[in-house]
Amino acid sequence: MKNQTFGYYGQEVGDRHEYLTLAFSPLSAPLRSRWRNNGLSADFLGDYVTTFLPADGSTADPVGGKMEIKHAVTYIANELLENAMKYHEHSVDIPIGIHLELTGTQITVSATNGISEGQAQRYQTFVETILREDPGELLLRQLEESSRDKASTKSCLGLLTIVNDYGARLGWRFEAHPTYPAIMTVTTSAVLPLTNLSGVSA
Amino acid sequence: MKTIKGESFEIQMEDDNSTVVFRGALRLSGTEDYAPILDLLKSTLAGPARPIVLDLTALDFLNSSGITMFSRFVIEARDQAGINLQILASESIHWHARSLKNLQRLMPALIIRLT
Numbered sequence: 001m002k003n004q005t006f007g008y009y010g011q012e013v014g015d016r017h018e019y020l021t022l023a024f025s026p027l028s029a030p031l032r033s034r035w036r037n038n039g040l041s042a043d044f045l046g047d048y049v050t051t052f053l054p055a056d057g058s059t060a061d062p063v064g065g066k067m068e069i070k071h072a073v074t075y076i077a078n079e080l081l082e083n084a085m086k087y088h089e090h091s092v093d094i095p096i097g098i099h100l101e102l103t104g105t106q107i108t109v110s111a112t113n114g115i116s117e118g119q120a121q122r123y124q125t126f127v128e129t130i131l132r133e134d135p136g137e138l139l140l141r142q143l144e145e146s147s148r149d150k151a152s153t154k155s156c157l158g159l160l161t162i163v164n165d166y167g168a169r170l171g172w173r174f175e176a177h178p179t180y181p182a183i184m185t186v187t188t189s190a191v192l193p194l195t196n197l198s199g200v201s202a
Numbered sequence: 203m204k205t206i207k208g209e210s211f212e213i214q215m216e217d218d219n220s221t222v223v224f225r226g227a228l229r230l231s232g233t234e235d236y237a238p239i240l241d242l243l244k245s246t247l248a249g250p251a252r253p254i255v256l257d258l259t260a261l262d263f264l265n266s267s268g269i270t271m272f273s274r275f276v277i278e279a280r281d282q283a284g285i286n287l288q289i290l291a292s293e294s295i296h297w298h299a300r301s302l303k304n305l306q307r308l309m310p311a312l313i314i315r316l317t
Contacts, residue, residue, distance in 0.1 A: 078229060143277070161269060
């Protein structure tokens, strides 16, 4: 499969960059123990982003706004990490990464993991659906469907809530892995415009 | 009083069998892990008709698998006649205002009390 980009990906806006990347070697622990790590890492990113934001300023409610950004980053990082852990291709030693980046106008949270070509194909089909349809309608439909299909756990509902509930813009980058020909890496990115969050601009 | 406890959360069903109180952060890994909680919620539907109250005012975090679990319960409540379902939520917990509205879209008769 060839390298491909979908949605709102790699759109750098503003000139002030701060970033933080965490990487995990998925072979080092079973999924259940790594699951705890998702929450810890997501909480850390949420806490950390508040240090980038001004302590005070001309905003009407800086504390409330900061807490809202903290929660949004924590939620988004947690969902992206959960997906990366669930769908990661475990047969190869590729790290799972979570990346946080801040410019003057937006926050980007992105997660990278390895996937098989078959999984990449299925994911791309979902990506095309999410880009084509209204996210609110799609979310409701997926919730209805998941209530009928008791075994359904793979609806990527987390991504829909990131768009619908948090107003983030999603983008994807699929790349062939240089060492493993049957494996790709996928980066899922969520961009949160700071103006979407009440009362705060960085 | 029935209780389900995890490392980061606690769920209690009060003795009236119609009030369920959630506390902490719920970030379990999927349908299977949420099944005991969904079963506890569903048991409220079998009781006599009275308001069923889900108190989320101390539930600080919920992942999307948890949102799916609540959606399943709300859809089941919607599809039974005469169910009065109320959710107590908090303005100071940011996910409440953002995500609970989806439950109301699934079940328009759902009452959300934001305090």
